[in-house]
Amino acid sequence: MSTVTDSPPAAPPSGAPRAVGARRAGSRRTALLRWLFIAPALLYMAAFFGYPLVRNVLMSFQHYTPTTYFTGEAPFNGLDNWREVFTDPLFTDALWHTALFTVGSLLGQFTLGLALAVFFSRGFRLSRPIRAVLLLPWLVPMVVAAVVWRRILDQEHGVLNSALRAVGLTEGGVPWLSSPGVALLAAVLVNIWIGIPFNMVILYGGLQEIPRDLYEAASLDGAGPWRVFRSVTLPLLRPVITVVLVLGFMSTVKILDLILALTSGGPADATQTLGTVTYQLSFLCLDFGQGAVAGNVLILISAVFAVLYLRADRADFGNGK
Template sequence: MKSKFRLSEQQRGILNGYAFILPALIFMIALIGYPTIYNFIISFQDATAQAIASNSHQFIGFDNYRSIFSDSLLKQSFINTFLYTIGCLAFQFSIGFILALFFCKKFPLCKIIRGLVVISWMLPVTVTALIFKFMFSEGNGIINQILMNMHFIQQPVSWLTNGGTAMWSLIIANSWIGIPFNMLLLTTGLNNIPVDVMEAASIDGANGIQKFFRITIPLLKPTMMSVLVLGFVYTFKVFDLVFVMTSGGPVDSTQVLSTYSYKLSFSYFRFGEGAAAANILFLCLFVVALIYLKLVSDDEVM
């Protein structure tokens, strides 16, 4: 007896599609969705170590948010996060763009050299942070040794224990990590520019500068925007590099939103306030993502 519930070819295709995405959906819900929702919930609770231990954490509304907004360290963390992000993006993008233009040229050992440059991006961030921590150390750091041998400085500089230089040390370290990422994406964008467009411009008498600003930059705009937005997100949410190199010091001069949230949660055990700080970080990145989607949709319409 034939079944009355035979599925059509289209229905089977839809079910197969759902079956393929189900493992990824379960993974997203279990490891991303649930922690995010739980973090949002405890940001409205009196979730201190004592309250959690006695299972007495109660709903307190926006008290955690009011508490951290009255904390001057939140404002300083905001400023430090934006200064760090803007500084890193400026170095990463500009140097990455120059390297992308360089590696678009065909020359011997091009691919090998480009592969060696990418090593800095492939290393774990904690390993890179430890390397730069030793390099910037005051006693036997190689940075001080090089600068003293070149007579730029007369005595070792306390790079990581001085509030005026610690942030610059972090920016240099993170730029070293991010430059290959920018270079790879921008190289891909440059290689996707049609050759016939450049040839037509040359036939029309355009020189190299005119072709760069009239053709290369406009055609590369979507790639550049993607690189900047992705770089902003990756840099803005930094934690491991700052935590390993300075732990937010000295005197909170390198405290960023992520380390501020960690400090509230795992140093002061005020988990509700730490969750509130993490939600503020999430909101900032969410706004950036919405702006990016709006710009992308506008470009597609045009």
């Protein structure tokens, strides 16, 4: 009868600990190399974005005036700057004007830009030169565009009122820039004119990425143009639409040069926005602490919108859209 003896467990190879140590060292080197690659970007962000942001927040709690640049003294005054700004009726009106200006501009730019993108996506002989001409408002500096439109909208000698009088729609001319009830609308219309090309170009590029087979299949199923647009075009264009709206919001909510060149915030503060109030408090009233408060509110609004966009984008990515 044979006897079975239990053999002792085999000892691990002598090189195993070395292999584990080598892998760990390699992982650490890889992580270090990753940090080294992104270090320049992090330093750039900290120096040119992080520091100004922190400095602006601190300034909003200080009595910061031109004298501070000579004496270096900027005593903290607690919430005095915030209280002064938030209790000022001009700031409340500027918030309302900013909301109207931003929403009106985005709706007009997106709607007309999408309509033109769909129109040009069909393709015809002169589509390219016409698209090139339509890009001109986007290429013109905003201050130049505002000065040109200020001349066009002049009540007495403007081209627009002259055309309206010629067709009998008005007699004395519309006070586009001199009436508190019309000036904000005029600013919105000018900003829509400036922003249409950007929306058109981005949305046109998104339309070109939609497979033509889907349109053919929908057509074979008997879907009409509106049904195809609603069921095929809009769902597949959603990521591009999100990008267009986010970028449009970021550029519109903080707009300054257009308002300054067009109306200077008037008449009777009818076109004052958060951007113009920040400029007025900082560079006209020379109260940099209160100007920092208005600027921080503008930054906070943009940050909240960006966070909501990122959360929505992450949710869409998680759902596989």
